[in-house]
Amino acid sequence: MGAGHAHLLHLPHDSAVHRLPPEVKIAASVGFTLLVVLTPREAMWAFGVYALLLAIVVAAARVRPGWLLRRVVIELPFVLIALLLPFFGGGETVHWLGLNLSVTGLYGAWNIAAKGTLGVVSSLLLAATTPVNDLLTGLDRLRCPRVMTQIAGFMLRYGQVLGEEAARMRVARLSRGYEQRFLWQLRAWATGAGALFLRAFERGERVYVAMLSRGYAGVMPRLGGRPARPAEWAAALTLPAVTGAVALAAALT
Amino acid sequence: MDTVAMHISNGIVGPGTSGVFAAIALAALAVCVLRGRRDLDDRLAPMAGLVAAFIFAVQMLNFWVLPGVSGHLLGGALAAMLVGPWIGALCVSIVLIVQALVFADGGVSAIGLNITNMAVIGTFLTYGVLTLLLKVLPRKPGAIAATAFVAAIVSVVGGASGFVLEYALGGEVGDISLGKAAGLMIGVHVLIGIGEGLITAATVLAVAKVRPDLVYALRGRALAPVAQESAA
Structure with missing residues (x-):
């Protein structure tokens, strides 16, 4: 596929996790997150175990923790909201450093912060170890409907067209003496959005016609790659399996 | 409430409610896939891809609404106008799925909620409103x-109401009063809706003027030849 070259969150190198076929990684990552969310918030030890499990995957994928941490800030807005909860939640309160903190609010904050962070790290690991095109192949092998992978493929392809067209228009605007100012330029910006869409579409249409004339019929030919072997499924599904066992133990205690 | 507009993160709404809405979203998507397959011809396939890419880009554009609360555009109305409700809902869902898997934006366990709010409510409600308006208006x-402007506001406020409903059913964030949450969410999203409405209107208008065949x-049918009339 001509689309989706290196993207921001992908860390191109080689490791055991990088080599796994995409479909098993998607299944493991989604399974892990779902099980984490199902774990009762009171079982704090379980979340420690989950963090440890993720740390093992991080080490196996040879992703530097600093690289990962810089990208975890995506969820910062949610954590900030979570920090407010102990002050605004009602019900029973505890005193800490002279502050009145709501118990349900504290649990709510912990719940969002812990589950949110684990989920974000798991998604980031998937993205770091899997190129976007492989992700589409993975979804296809997981029997995601063809219409959806087809649209997703076009989305990636045209994302790039859109970006390049926007860069061209920016150069054109700047070379005509355009100066970015706030509200005064809203009209120019709005018509610019419409023009960008049309330009990108017409370029995209040409790409599509070129694809059709080369025999495209809704599916990209698979160049290399093979479906996952049972051993690879087993290796990847160890993560959700252990997570499930911990979640079950946490729910029962 | 959630600051990244309506991308609900993991752990904000309880698993039971999330499960129910995941089932709703899955059923809706199944219907969309069946109906969409019929719609997705040579003309619509690249358009659907571009609409998805455009929505993807536009959702990254966060703007400041109130102190501490920022929001971004959702794109449901744009999708409904340009590619119709079936493919439109698929486009928005794909954006949400890729964002959850690759960019960790919006929780994987909340994907059903996000799809219900932004893809299903966002496009179908909007499609109803805009078909009605297009019938009535010249x-x-x-x-x-x-x-396009009205449809965009309806889609954003409809999605926000969807979140309020889900939060009322299974919110896990302590006991912030529902009225306060509803007021804040809907108030903020009326403002977002106005921004979204302007961009949707500008984009749809640009496409409708030059290539009316591309507007689902x-x-x-082309626009009435008013461009000349108003110029005269």
Whole structure:
């Protein structure tokens, strides 16, 4: 596929996790997150175990923790909201450093912060170890409907067209003496959005016609790659399996 | 409430409610796949891809609404106008799925909630509103722009109401009063809706003027030749 070259969150190198076929990684990552969310918030030890499990995957994928941490800030807005909860939640309160903190609010904050962070790290690991095109192949092998992978493929392809067209228009605007100012330029910006869409579409249409004339019929030919072997499924599904066992133990205690 | 507009993160709404809405989203998507397959011809396939890419880009554009609360555009109305409700809902869902898997934006366990709010409510409610408006209003550029504007506001506020409903059913964030949450969410999203409405109207208008054949909601009919009239 001509689309989706290196993207921001992908860390191109080689490791055991990088080599796994995409479909098993998607299944493991989604399974892990779902099980984490199902774990009762009171079982704090379980979340420690989950963090440890993720740390093992991080080490196996040879992703530097600093690289990962810089990208975890995506969820910062949610954590900030979570920090407010102990002050605004009602019900029973505890005193800490002279502050009145709501118990349900504290649990709510912990719940969002812990589950949110684990989920974000798991998604980031998937993205770091899997190129976007492989992700589409993975979804296809997981029997995601063809219409959806087809649209997703076009989305990636045209994302790039859109970006390049926007860069061209920016150069054109700047070379005509355009100066970015706030509200005064809203009209120019709005018509610019419409023009960008049309330009990108017409370029995209040409790409599509070129694809059709080369025999495209809704599916990209698979160049290399093979479906996952049972051993690879087993290796990847160890993560959700252990997570499930911990979640079950946490729910029962 | 959630600051990244309506991308609900993991752990904000309880697993039971998330499960129910995941089932709803899955059923809706199954219908969309069946109906969409019929719609997705040579003309619509690249358009659907571009609409998805455009929505993807536009959702990254966060703007400041109130102190501490920022929001971004959702794109449901744009999708409904340009590619129709079936493919439109698929486009928005794909954006949400890729964002959850690759960019960790919006929780994987909340994907059903996010799809219900932004893809299903966002496009179908909007499609109803805009078909109605297009029937009533004359086929003039101004009317198309107004339709897109209103439809966009409806889609954003509808999605926000969806979140309020889900939060009322299974919110896990302590006991912030529902009225306060509803007021804040809907108030903020009326403002976001106005921003979204302006961008949707500008984009749809630009496409409708030059290539009316590309606007699904116009069903292949060109605008009334008013461009000349108003110029005269």
